[in-house]
Each structure stands twice: as C-alpha cells, then as structure tokens.
Amino acid sequence: MAKAKVGKKTTGIAMELPECPVCFETMSAPIFQCQSGHSLCNSCTSNLCPPICPICRQAMTQMRNLTLEDVIAKANVPCPNKSLGCVYTMLTQEVDDHLKECIFRVMTCPLGAVFGKCSWTGNLKEMMDHFKDRHPQHCNINMETGVELNNVSINEDERFLYLAQQGNLLFIVTMKIDTLQKVAYWVVQHIGSKKSAQQHIYEVHITSKQDPRRQVIFIDHCYNDILSADAVYRLGKCGILPLDMFSHFIHNKKCSFKFVIKKGTPKPKKFDKSNTSNENKQPNAPKHPKPKAGFTQRNKSPGPAKHHNVGSKK
Missing domain, CATH: 2.60.210.10 (Apoptosis, Tumor Necrosis Factor Receptor Associated Protein 2; Chain A)
Incomplete structure (x- = not known):
C-alpha cells in the first residue's frame, strides 16, 4: 500500500492509503460503496457489469464514502511519476494540478501544439534532441x-x-x-x-x-x-x-x-533625485580654509569668487 507522509505545512495524515480491492491501486475520490459498506474506486465501480460488489456480491450503490474521501484528501502522497524521477509529495487533491506541470510528465512537441505539424511525444530530457533532429531551425x-x-x-x-x-x-x-x-x-x-x-x-x-x-x-x-x-x-x-x-x-x-x-525578479528602477536637486539648488558658497594665526586672508579680486555647479564643465 502507498504510504502517506505528514507534510510540514499541511495537516497530512501518516497512514497507509487504502487500495481498491478490484484494481489494487490507491483509492481516489469519488469512492462508492456497496449495500454491505465495501468501498471501490470510481473507475472500477463504472466498469462493473453487472454492478455487483466483487467482495460480498451485494449490489453497488451511488452512496459515497465521504469519510474515506476526506482522509485521503488530507494525506500527502508522492507524485505518480516517482518512478521516473519526480521527488515531490503533495496532498492528494493537489496531484492533478501538479501533473500538469511535472517535468517528468509525457510532453508533446511545442511546435506540434502550435502548428499541428509534429506528433512527437516524450519527456523533457528528450525534447531538445528532438528539436535538433527534426526542427534545427527552431533551436539553433x-x-x-x-x-x-x-x-x-x-x-x-x-x-x-x-x-x-x-x-x-x-x-x-x-x-x-x-x-x-x-x-x-x-x-x-x-x-x-x-x-x-x-x-x-x-x-x-x-x-x-x-x-x-x-x-x-x-x-x-x-x-x-x-x-x-x-x-x-x-x-x-x-x-x-x-x-x-x-x-x-x-x-x-x-x-x-x-x-x-x-x-531573479525584475526590479523597478529608482528615480535618482540627485541630478534634480543639484539643478534646483543654488551653488553653495566656497569653503575657504581657516586662516592661520598671524595671517590675514584676502581674495585676490574685490569681486565675489566664481563658482561652478556640480557636474558642469569648467
């Protein structure tokens, strides 16, 4: 039986998930019961002809085992592609969404999906080799x-x-x-x-x-x-x-x-206020060194000293 693991961020239940007595696969919702209370998975229930429980030979009903469905939904299970290399575990109810983006899933050629001219299917590791062989102009x-x-x-x-x-x-x-x-x-x-x-x-x-x-x-x-x-x-x-x-x-x-x-993630460019502030501010007065004792400091010309704005060419 498949073992469920307790998730760190979920309320996963540590238990052995029950198997369907017909297909021997892990049970998944919806789960139906017979008149005696035996539970079968949905696909096996649909394939029974006549709809008789293979365990007790009682008639199957449309009554669902909601308690068992709830327990399975809260359990952590490995990805169905585990044998191919996927190491993810997740809640049972999240499996379908994961399979849509699992990198170990069977994939179709992106060109075939768009233009309908290629029927290739395979895994991700084989895709680039397929492009180099069949669609070199689309990958070189x-x-x-x-x-x-x-x-x-x-x-x-x-x-x-x-x-x-x-x-x-x-x-x-x-x-x-x-x-x-x-x-x-x-x-x-x-x-x-x-x-x-x-x-x-x-x-x-x-x-x-x-x-x-x-x-x-x-x-x-x-x-x-x-x-x-x-x-x-x-x-x-x-x-x-x-x-x-x-x-x-x-x-x-x-x-x-x-x-x-x-x-990484795109970062918005910060507005640099330094240039704007320098343009708007009046030029500061020049900083002259303090005169030494015994000396008098004078400007060479009687007029004010000439100053340059920051960044301007002299």
Missing part, C-alpha cells in the same frame, strides 16, 4: 546575434517559435504578428513548474533594421508552459509593440531581436 539560436526573421510583414499574421536552453532548463520563445489586434507580441515561457518560472526574468531587445539607434527593450518575468502563449498575450503581460511602430523596425521584410534570460 546564437544568443549574441539573436534571431533573424525573414518575410516579415505587418499586413500578414505570422508566428515564430524557438526552443532555447539555459543550463539544464528549457524555454519556449514565441513571437506573433496579429493583424486583427494590430500588435506584435513576444513572450518567453519556462517548461516546468510555476514556482521555477517566477524565479526567471527575460529581456527582449528589438533593434531597427532601418536605424540601429532605434531600439526597444521589454523586461518581464517568465510564465510556465501551462498557459498557452495566446493566453499570455491576452493577459497583456509580455512584450507588445503596435504594428505601426513595429514597421519602423522592419527593412526589406527582415527584422531581428535578441533575448536574455536571467534568474
């Missing part, structure tokens, strides 16, 4: 020169997707031109847990092909891959550039951008 990114895009037009919908690696972590970089909303989007998402994603920020640097002095930089924290890129676009928490402005960054249907991924 030079972080120094950035991404070069061709056949770009503000009058046509387009989407670009790349897989980037930072250490042992993978990130999905997506750029979209939306002629309906009349904007271009950029977003970087971490493949992994929400907590891990929030520990990373990304910068997108867009430099004009018409004038390299024209540049836009977006800075934001990463979302994880549970949300689709379109969902992040709708939230507006990503890089957004109006298409009429974006047109000044395109030349001969070409544009480029670079991205940087860092660990």
Whole structure:
C-alpha cells in the first residue's frame, strides 16, 4: 500500500492509503460503496457489469464514502511519476494540478501544439534532441546575434517559435504578428513548474533594421508552459509593440531581436533625485580654509569668487 507522509505545512495524515480491492491501486475520490459498506474506486465501480460488489456480491450503490474521501484528501502522497524521477509529495487533491506541470510528465512537441505539424511525444530530457533532429531551425539560436526573421510583414499574421536552453532548463520563445489586434507580441515561457518560472526574468531587445539607434527593450518575468502563449498575450503581460511602430523596425521584410534570460525578479528602477536637486539648488558658497594665526586672508579680486555647479564643465 502507498504510504502517506505528514507534510510540514499541511495537516497530512501518516497512514497507509487504502487500495481498491478490484484494481489494487490507491483509492481516489469519488469512492462508492456497496449495500454491505465495501468501498471501490470510481473507475472500477463504472466498469462493473453487472454492478455487483466483487467482495460480498451485494449490489453497488451511488452512496459515497465521504469519510474515506476526506482522509485521503488530507494525506500527502508522492507524485505518480516517482518512478521516473519526480521527488515531490503533495496532498492528494493537489496531484492533478501538479501533473500538469511535472517535468517528468509525457510532453508533446511545442511546435506540434502550435502548428499541428509534429506528433512527437516524450519527456523533457528528450525534447531538445528532438528539436535538433527534426526542427534545427527552431533551436539553433546564437544568443549574441539573436534571431533573424525573414518575410516579415505587418499586413500578414505570422508566428515564430524557438526552443532555447539555459543550463539544464528549457524555454519556449514565441513571437506573433496579429493583424486583427494590430500588435506584435513576444513572450518567453519556462517548461516546468510555476514556482521555477517566477524565479526567471527575460529581456527582449528589438533593434531597427532601418536605424540601429532605434531600439526597444521589454523586461518581464517568465510564465510556465501551462498557459498557452495566446493566453499570455491576452493577459497583456509580455512584450507588445503596435504594428505601426513595429514597421519602423522592419527593412526589406527582415527584422531581428535578441533575448536574455536571467534568474531573479525584475526590479523597478529608482528615480535618482540627485541630478534634480543639484539643478534646483543654488551653488553653495566656497569653503575657504581657516586662516592661520598671524595671517590675514584676502581674495585676490574685490569681486565675489566664481563658482561652478556640480557636474558642469569648467
């Protein structure tokens, strides 16, 4: 039987979770009972034909064992992907949410999910190798020169997707031109847990092909891959550039951008009041050394001494 562990921040119950007498798997809600009180898991109850309890041969009912469901819900259980390497334990009721972002889950190709042209499935460790083998143009990114895009037009919908690696972590970089909303989007998402994603920020640097002095930089924290890129676009928490402005960054249907991924959280820039205060303040009187005994200190000229503001050129 699976053993539940007491959690540090939860009221987890130390106990052996009961197994279904039919499938011998750990019980999970909803749990139904027969007329004699024997409990079966929901899937096994649904598969019984006729609906007769395999233990006492009494008819199954629609009565749920709420007490047992409550005990199981408060117990800490390991991730179902434990055999694949996941070390997380959680409340039973949190398992479904964890499985959505567990890095040991079976994943689909991000390109296939967006464009529907790839049916690959596998684990996270195999994803980059899959891209290098099947989609090399979507992962061979030079972080120094950035991404070069061709056949770009503000009058046509387009989407670009790349897989980037930072250490042992993978990130999905997506750029979209939306002629309906009349904007271009950029977003970087971490493949992994929400907590891990929030520990990373990304910068997108867009430099004009018409004038390299024209540049836009977006800075934001990463979302994880549970949300689709379109969902992040709708939230507006990503890089957004109006298409009429974006047109000044395109030349001969070409544009480029670079991205940087860092660990940390974006910090707001503090307003430096020193320059403002120096501009508003009147120049202070010069500080002359105290005269020594027996000497009289005089200015060389009868007029006031000339002073310079802080930071001004002499």
